[in-house]
Amino acid sequence: MTREAVLVKEYRGGMLECIHNGHICIVDEHGTIKKQAGDPRFRVFTRSAAKPIQAIPGIRAGLIPYYGLNEAEVAIMTASHRAQHHHVETLESLLRKTGLQEQRLVCASALPLDREARSRLLREGGGPRKLYHNCSGKHLGIQAYCKMAGMTQDHYNDPAHPVQREILAALANLADYPAEDIRLATDGCGLPVFNLPLSSLATAYMKLACPDRIEDQQTAEAARSIASAMNKHPEMVGGSGRIDTLLLEDDNIVAKGGFKGVYAFSLRKERLGIAFKIMDGSEEEWGLIVLEILRQLGYQNSDTLQRLREAFGGIIHNDEGWEVGSSEAAFVLE
Structure with a gap:
């Protein structure tokens, strides 16, 4: 059994309600593990944390000048946006600049994840669109590259497709990990998802931070351009109140979360x-864990x-906004 660390404890009415276990790894500029909690080599699916890397091939090939893209448009390619x-x-x-067709995107039609945007859309009689899917920017970036490079846009989600x-090769290169040892599955949006330590x-x-x-x-x-766009347009990468956006407001940080508790x-x-x-797949604890990692590193x-602290300071509120509990980081980096 893999040794897990207790990352966060949650209390309600002064009584322990939840324990979130998981793994943390911190590496230096040489890829050497410097700090850890749990198993630093535990294999994880990257989920949406891979998005900045998935944008590299297209940006490297000249996507920005070819279509006349601005930095906000580059940033949305890395996003888990809220529509x-x-x-x-x-x-x-x-869509206008690339001439792509929304209906050719593999990702499903969806309603906006942002509550206010969703409510406004429904009040106005609107409905689901593929563009509203939180991964649509990534899909548009990949399809735009296929079009520019003369690759077929059909089945662009197939692991065997050239794109x-x-x-995969770009991820293996940045991760210093053999491509043949990266395991593949299918992500929620229909694209390949990567499993690696x-x-x-x-x-x-x-x-990405040290290109x-x-x-x-x-x-x-390409990595420098993508990370710079994320920092200059953090609102594109996540959305109001999202930790990705909050962290990217600091130009010293490159950050992106993925589904099922990976950050x-x-x-x-x-x-x-x-x-x-986070092994139970929760996201609510991301901010508290990031805060505690930075605190222990002496940021x-x-x-x-x-x-x-203001956004993720450990106070649990109910739907009415009442303070009903608390959460605390419970790990020590070794």
């Missing part, structure tokens, strides 16, 4: 890559720490 107004405007701009083979995901994120550690210069420039971020000045997995940006 808020500014997200939809940017996605529709991508998917190129994405937590330490390898942390290494890939370290290189000088990427040997191929075109790949390094990855990196620190430029400290040259560290960090990834963790110096007090503004970021304060924003995290």
Whole structure:
């Protein structure tokens, strides 16, 4: 059995209600494990944490000048967006510039994840669209690359498609992990999803923050452009109140979460890559765990720490906004 660490404890009415176990890995600029909790090599599915890396092949090949893309449009390619107004405007701009057809996207039609945007849409008589799916930016970026490169847009989600083979190679390169050892399954949006050690995901994120550690210069420039766009347009990557957006407001941090409790971020000045997995798949604890990791690392940006405390400070509220419990980080990095 893999040794799990207790990451977070939750209390209601002063009584223990939930325990969230998991694994944390922190690597330095050489990919060496420096800090950990649980098993730093536990294999995880990347889920949406892979999105910045999935954008690399297209950006590397010249997607930005070819279509005249701006940085907000690059950022939305990495997003798990909430289909808020500014997200939809940017996605529709991508459709116009690339000439792609929304109905050819593999991702399912959906309603906006943002409650206010969803309510407004329904009041106005609108319904589900593929563009509202939180992964639609990623799909548009991949399809735009296929169109530009003369690859078929059909079955672009097939692991054997040239674009998917190129994405896998890019991930293997950044993760310092053999492509043949990365296991594949199908993500919620229909694209291949990658399974690899937590330490390898942390290494890939370290290189997103420190692209000088990427040997191929075109790949390094693509990683730099993608991470810069995420920092300049954090509102595109997540949405109002989302931890991705909050962290990316700090230009020292590159961050992106994935479904089922996986999260990855990196620190430029400290040259560290960090990834963790909550084993029960919960996301509510991400902010508290990130805050505690930064605290234990002695992170110096007090503004970021304060924003995290205000947003994810460990107070549990019910649907009416009453304070009904608390949560606390329970791990010590070794």
